[in-house]
Amino acid sequence: MIDIDTVSYDTKIPNNVGLSEDRRVLKALEKWHPGYIDWWKEMGPQGFQDSLVYLRTAVNVGADGWAKFDYVRMPEYRWGVLLAPQEEDRVVPFGEHLGEPAWQEIPGEHRALVRRLLVIQGDTEPGSVEQQRHLGATAPSLYDLRNLFQVNVEEGRHLWAMVYLLQKYLGRDGREEANDLLMRRSGDPDKPRMLGAFNEATPDWLSFFMFTFFTDRDGKMQLESLAQSGFDPLSRTCRFMLTEEAHHMFVGETGVGRAIQRTCEAMKAAGIEDPNDIDSVRALGVIDLPTMQKKANLHYALSLDLFGSEVSTNAANAFNSGIKGRYHETRIDDDHRLVDDTYPVVRLVDGVPTVVDTPALTALNMRLRDDYITDCTRGIARWNRIPANIGINFEMTLPRQAFYRQIGEFANVRVSPEGTVIDDATWAAREGEWLPSADDGAFIASLMHAETEPGRYAGWIAPPRQGIDNLPGDFEYVKIET
Ligand SMILES: [Fe+2]
Numbered sequence: 039m040i041d042i043d044t045v046s047y048d049t050k051i052p053n054n055v056g057l058s059e060d061r062r063v064l065k066a067l068e069k070w071h072p073g074y075i076d077w078w079k080e081m082g083p084q085g086f087q088d089s090l091v092y093l094r095t096a097v098n099v100g101a102d103g104w105a106k107f108d109y110v111r112m113p114e115y116r117w118g119v120l121l122a123p124q125e126e127d128r129v130v131p132f133g134e135h136l137g138e139p140a141w142q143e144i145p146g147e148h149r150a151l152v153r154r155l156l157v158i159q160g161d162t163e164p165g166s167v168e169q170q171r172h173l174g175a176t177a178p179s180l181y182d183l184r185n186l187f188q189v190n191v192e193e194g195r196h197l198w199a200m201v202y203l204l205q206k207y208l209g210r211d212g213r214e215e216a217n218d219l220l221m222r223r224s225g226d227p228d229k230p231r232m233l234g235a236f237n238e239a240t241p242d243w244l245s246f247f248m249f250t251f252f253t254d255r256d257g258k259m260q261l262e263s264l265a266q267s268g269f270d271p272l273s274r275t276c277r278f279m280l281t282e283e284a285h286h287m288f289v290g291e292t293g294v295g296r297a298i299q300r301t302c303e304a305m306k307a308a309g310i311e312d313p314n315d316i317d318s319v320r321a322l323g324v325i326d327l328p329t330m331q332k333k334a335n336l337h338y339a340l341s342l343d344l345f346g347s348e349v350s351t352n353a354a355n356a357f358n359s360g361i362k363g364r365y366h367e368t369r370i371d372d373d374h375r376l377v378d379d380t381y382p383v384v385r386l387v388d389g390v391p392t393v394v395d396t397p398a399l400t401a402l403n404m405r406l407r408d409d410y411i412t413d414c415t416r417g418i419a420r421w422n423r424i425p426a427n428i429g430i431n432f433e434m435t436l437p438r439q440a441f442y443r444q445i446g447e448f449a450n451v452r453v454s455p456e457g458t459v460i461d462d463a464t465w466a467a468r469e470g471e472w473l474p475s476a477d478d479g480a481f482i483a484s485l486m487h488a489e490t491e492p493g494r495y496a497g498w499i500a501p502p503r504q505g506i507d508n509l510p511g512d513f514e515y516v517k518i519e520t
């Protein structure tokens with residue numbers, strides 16, 4: 039009998055899935071483990087591998103006290119396989135199999151679909167670690183450095199989570215995919231990561247915070263819809279990943295928020311009222327608010343692309359087959375089959391973005407993207423309280439969803455943040471107002487210097503209101519030299 043609430047450490051791999059009794063999967067994972075460690079050393083955080091980092095490690099999957107905090111060297115982090123508790127009598131909550139008992143194995147006819155979803159999700163996890171690997175050298179504080187590494191080790195664990203499912207439920211195909219996940223590299227022209235946003239550079243800490251706000255939030259939406267899956271081990275895996283994911287979005291939201299706060303405070307102190315007086319603001323050693331808006335525009339557009347095409351038969355199949363549901367599926371009041379329903383989708387009609395009623399099943403990517411946009415909008419509203427409280431007249435906004443898209447309906451048109459289709463000349467003339475330029479990047483880079491003394495914060499970012507694990511902001515979150 040497996041005690042699902044406590045994690046077994048009697049194998050090399052902490053787990054609550056009874057690995058010590060599952061010799062085949064245990065062996066497969068133990069065989070994969072050295073390659074993972076090699077990948078971590080080669081492509082994980084640059085430097086700091088011998089530093090003691092104050093990290094949380096998942097120790098059980100219950101609602102409270104699931105993590106314990108302690109100093110750990112990153113290569114010794116206990117990456118484990120953890121599933122949320124099994125719900126008794128759970129049924130497939132949507133699609134053609136609605137109401138049937140949830141599956142403990144993948145139904146044969148859906149193996150290819152599940153494999154693809156696991157690989158796509160799995161590929162994003164190491165991708166983001168690779169993108170962020172050089173950021174340790176310019177961390178604005180030990181607190182931020184620790185948060186970066188926490189996100190990194192947990193993305194590593196998310197890779198483990200997907201690899202466990204591949205190896206346990208997809209046999210030899212799964213083992214091959216697990217190996218390939220260690221071979222691809224973010225931004226590599228020959229063997230890139232699978233999705234665009236995970237091949238972009240994360241050149242500085244503002245990008246990192248925007249990435250964790252916007253792109254990890256896409257991850258959250260994908261995990262939420264997979265957490266609804268009729269394939270129960272996938273549902274339970276994703277439910278536990280979501281527990282960790284919340285911290286990643288916290289890092290992004292508070293990181294950008296602290297940058298906004300610092301800029302507004304510096305403007306106030308210097309008597310600068312106009313946020314567009316960029317030279318004066320930059321002279322204070324802080325990032326001007328319009329540049330933050332441009333960074334947000336970029337990361338938002340890249341993240342919208344992750345939801346795929348506006349109209350998608352793959353999305354319909356994943357739903358019909360009971361594998362991937364909607365955000366908060368079980369809380370939605372409808373028939374959970376959607377056969378005769380429609381959903382409003384923004385499409386390009388005669389060159390104009392127009393709302394078109396579309397069969398709901400093929401519009402599921404859009405529905406998830408709309409839920410994502412709502413979630414982003416709430417976060418932006420929280421950011422906007424900061425200038426308002428300090429008395430700076432500035433509001434961050436989200437561009438319209440057709441802006442700067444590379445996938446789907448709007449991939450081949452130029453659209454302003456306000457949603458107007460424009461010609462190439464107008465785009466070329468105004469792009470610098472909407473997206474970060476090389477000059478913006480160089481200015482931000484000029485501010486990126488590491489602060490390695492406990493309690494010290496780089497000048498462009500405010501200290502956090504409170505530390506991690508109820509510790510103060512001047513706690514030594516990373517012992518760099520040990
Ligand atoms: Fe993740």
Ligand SMILES: [Fe+2]
Nearest residue numbers: 254257283286
């Ligand atoms: Fe994440």
